[in-house]
Amino acid sequence: MGVKLLLEKANVPGIRTYDVYRREGGYVAAEKALKEMSIEAIVEEVKKSGLRGRGGAGFPAGMKWSFIAKPEGVPRHLVCNADESEPGTFKDRYLMEFLPHLLLEGLLISSFALGSKDTYIYIRGEYAWVAQILEDAIVEATKNGWLGKNILGTGFDCMIHVHRGAGAYICGEETALIESLEGKRGNPRIKPPFPAIQGLWMRPTVVNNVETLAAVVPIIKMGGEEYAKIGVGRSTGTKLISACGNINKPGVYEIDMTISVEDFIYSDEYCGGIAGGKKLKACIPGGSSVPILPANLLLKTAKGETRYMNYESLSDGGFATGSMMGSGGFIILDEDQCIVKNTLTLARFYRHESCGQCSPCREGTGWMEKILQKIELGKGEMSDIDLLWDIQRKIEGNTICPLGDAAAWPVAAAIRHFRDEFEWHINNRALSQTSNFGLQHYADPIHVPA
Amino acid sequence: MSEQTLFKVTVDNITIEVPAGTTILQAARQIGGAVAPPAMCYYSKLEGSGGKCRTCLVEVSKGSEKDPRPMPKLVASCRTTVMDGMEVKNITSEKVIDARAGVVEFLLLNHPLDCPICDQAGECHLQDLSFEHGKADTRYEFQRRTFKKHDLGKHIQLHMTRCILCYRCVFTADQLTNKRVHGILDRGDHAEIATHIEKSLDNDFIGNVIDVCPVGALTDKTFRFKNRVWFLKPMDAHRDCPSCSGRVTLWNRGDEVFRVTARKDEWGEIEDTPEGKPGWICNTCRFEKKHTNDWIIEGPRAISRHSVIAQGHYAGNIGTTLPTETFKAVNDGRAPHLLMDIHNESEVNLPSIRLSEIDGPSHGTSFNNNSKNA
Numbered sequence: 001m002g003v004k005l006l007l008e009k010a011n012v013p014g015i016r017t018y019d020v021y022r023r024e025g026g027y028v029a030a031e032k033a034l035k036e037m038s039i040e041a042i043v044e045e046v047k048k049s050g051l052r053g054r055g056g057a058g059f060p061a062g063m064k065w066s067f068i069a070k071p072e073g074v075p076r077h078l079v080c081n082a083d084e085s086e087p088g089t090f091k092d093r094y095l096m097e098f099l100p101h102l103l104l105e106g107l108l109i110s111s112f113a114l115g116s117k118d119t120y121i122y123i124r125g126e127y128a129w130v131a132q133i134l135e136d137a138i139v140e141a142t143k144n145g146w147l148g149k150n151i152l153g154t155g156f157d158c159m160i161h162v163h164r165g166a167g168a169y170i171c172g173e174e175t176a177l178i179e180s181l182e183g184k185r186g187n188p189r190i191k192p193p194f195p196a197i198q199g200l201w202m203r204p205t206v207v208n209n210v211e212t213l214a215a216v217v218p219i220i221k222m223g224g225e226e227y228a229k230i231g232v233g234r235s236t237g238t239k240l241i242s243a244c245g246n247i248n249k250p251g252v253y254e255i256d257m258t259i260s261v262e263d264f265i266y267s268d269e270y271c272g273g274i275a276g277g278k279k280l281k282a283c284i285p286g287g288s289s290v291p292i293l294p295a296n297l298l299l300k301t302a303k304g305e306t307r308y309m310n311y312e313s314l315s316d317g318g319f320a321t322g323s324m325m326g327s328g329g330f331i332i333l334d335e336d337q338c339i340v341k342n343t344l345t346l347a348r349f350y351r352h353e354s355c356g357q358c359s360p361c362r363e364g365t366g367w368m369e370k371i372l373q374k375i376e377l378g379k380g381e382m383s384d385i386d387l388l389w390d391i392q393r394k395i396e397g398n399t400i401c402p403l404g405d406a407a408a409w410p411v412a413a414a415i416r417h418f419r420d421e422f423e424w425h426i427n428n429r430a431l432s433q434t435s436n437f438g439l440q441h442y443a444d445p446i447h448v449p450a
Numbered sequence: 451m452s453e454q455t456l457f458k459v460t461v462d463n464i465t466i467e468v469p470a471g472t473t474i475l476q477a478a479r480q481i482g483g484a485v486a487p488p489a490m491c492y493y494s495k496l497e498g499s500g501g502k503c504r505t506c507l508v509e510v511s512k513g514s515e516k517d518p519r520p521m522p523k524l525v526a527s528c529r530t531t532v533m534d535g536m537e538v539k540n541i542t543s544e545k546v547i548d549a550r551a552g553v554v555e556f557l558l559l560n561h562p563l564d565c566p567i568c569d570q571a572g573e574c575h576l577q578d579l580s581f582e583h584g585k586a587d588t589r590y591e592f593q594r595r596t597f598k599k600h601d602l603g604k605h606i607q608l609h610m611t612r613c614i615l616c617y618r619c620v621f622t623a624d625q626l627t628n629k630r631v632h633g634i635l636d637r638g639d640h641a642e643i644a645t646h647i648e649k650s651l652d653n654d655f656i657g658n659v660i661d662v663c664p665v666g667a668l669t670d671k672t673f674r675f676k677n678r679v680w681f682l683k684p685m686d687a688h689r690d691c692p693s694c695s696g697r698v699t700l701w702n703r704g705d706e707v708f709r710v711t712a713r714k715d716e717w718g719e720i721e722d723t724p725e726g727k728p729g730w731i732c733n734t735c736r737f738e739k740k741h742t743n744d745w746i747i748e749g750p751r752a753i754s755r756h757s758v759i760a761q762g763h764y765a766g767n768i769g770t771t772l773p774t775e776t777f778k779a780v781n782d783g784r785a786p787h788l789l790m791d792i793h794n795e796s797e798v799n800l801p802s803i804r805l806s807e808i809d810g811p812s813h814g815t816s817f818n819n820n821s822k823n824a
Binding site: 359 | 524529552553555556590634639641
């Protein structure tokens, strides 16, 4: 059993209610932070913990907090990004649904550290029932004196507001989220200025993921240094992984980041192996926007070392032979899955979710989808593969927000690692409509140069 | 306060000193010529515009004197301010040229390319952009998105199919009128400019959206299909208007005023009035004063940038030079296969005749007379 910090109490009956959460040691960290610790000390603990943003980019949370501008007389805001829309990622939903008070406690401590009197949870509209759970929890917490005016007699006022999005993936991007929260169209802003300087209503703002803010609670409870001892290198603490796809036990798992990818997939504690006794073909290890990896590169790096479930190891080899930790949406594809179809599904998603603000993403995502559709329907030509490659190259890095990159990477990685499957689709047009390319050599051990 | 900090910035190996806070694009425009990156969505007179079309991407090869690291990605020059000692590569960077060709291809992907029937043809920024930075061919083979034409009130027609979603008209309505009634609906490649629902744009200054539109998406209904811009003679004129500056460009053919627009500078943007304010004009000046006797005419307008109008041989062009190379020279010595030399058959539009020198409307006789004199 690995260390569990966030989901330790998730299975306690009634943990969703305040009374049970409090009895199980809830709000102890908040009490400690508000009564015994200074603002600087809290930020220092988070910095020491090495906690990295759990939303996808992996930016150190303590560092992000220290960037916030503190002009006199201007309110600051903390915004919790609960717009979890990445296909394959559902860890935040689990956390909010079962442990709403854990998030509120993390939000309270973080709000205190950042001086945010109005803290917002921006939750995606599809999580309507989760928003209700959070709202109920806020009412309970307010009733018990954890939110509102003069919390614990410290003179600190804080209110948490739940704001429901309308179901746009792009509103998970922090500046688009801020625009949407302000009541505008959810278009990402052009940076700089960064939200830490001018964010919500042009006030200094920090936007953090649900899991990041929840992780503040164990950090305060056990101390930053203790927290940093869990995990390896710069991947400290525990991470929630939402595993899905062709596995025996899909679900949300909390891992400490020392476990190998192979153990994670095949051990009974976690995914429990590939469903139906089939073979592993490929995996998208961090949510739909990170590069897909074939089985051989997933389990071992290009150097032949074992790949582990942490930020550094998953990105070992760069985009040529590695991927990213991303937001922890672990999608497994077995031997029966078609990579072309999978890539088409992702391309369709990004075409639909592009905000349409900047031209490479607006036009390029639609174009890629159409070409992939053509290949999938058995009408593709060899030149289409190179065209796809050229389009993704021209989108990547040339857009305002990372959605352009997120749309380009899956296509790039699919072509990079599975080019022969694309070629098979084009050379065997009729056959590709009735049968599958299968596993082929994708699980073979890769040649390691001496 | 009077002393401004000046930053040294080098664009394509040309160094210039600009006040702090200037964007790379503005600095490059001060140098001028081919160094200035093209801009489809940025409009200096509109706050908050820019950053969207990505045609003005440049490479920053040196961040500043203090922090000489290059920027990791290409940056939108219209929204990136200069730093002291910054070095920028525009047309000297292969990455930029490649990315820009990509952006042009993306912009043209869903564009109908109906230039032959488009009123904007000849003064269209997208035409200029694709001519200067694009490729001859597209690799797109699918159906383009189309929309129905929309009437936005009495004076303006929306051709959404041509729109490149630059948001300029949205900013114009936000900043010039008291209430914006149009905006962007939907998202991605199905996003569209629309009013919600079927409202008309009837603010007194809303006509300016026609001037800011870089393509032919918003057109002047009083001018639609009346004439081609390159047959018209632009004349600077003014009138004493109670609501706007009254400084306009009249587009005449003979004595007839075909349309009225605001005066535009060499970047296609509204020129400032002598008082230093943007010279937006009101709907009355634009749509209703269509007689020469409504106006005090100052003289012919010099049009420099727009390729097609400038090619109309108008006198007083700034910086336009006719190409000196012959077709043969640029075509590897191959002459075009000539089926018929039109100038042997007809005397209309002889290249030697400058349209601007013809007094009044041009008729066949003006060409005949000229050729007899020659």
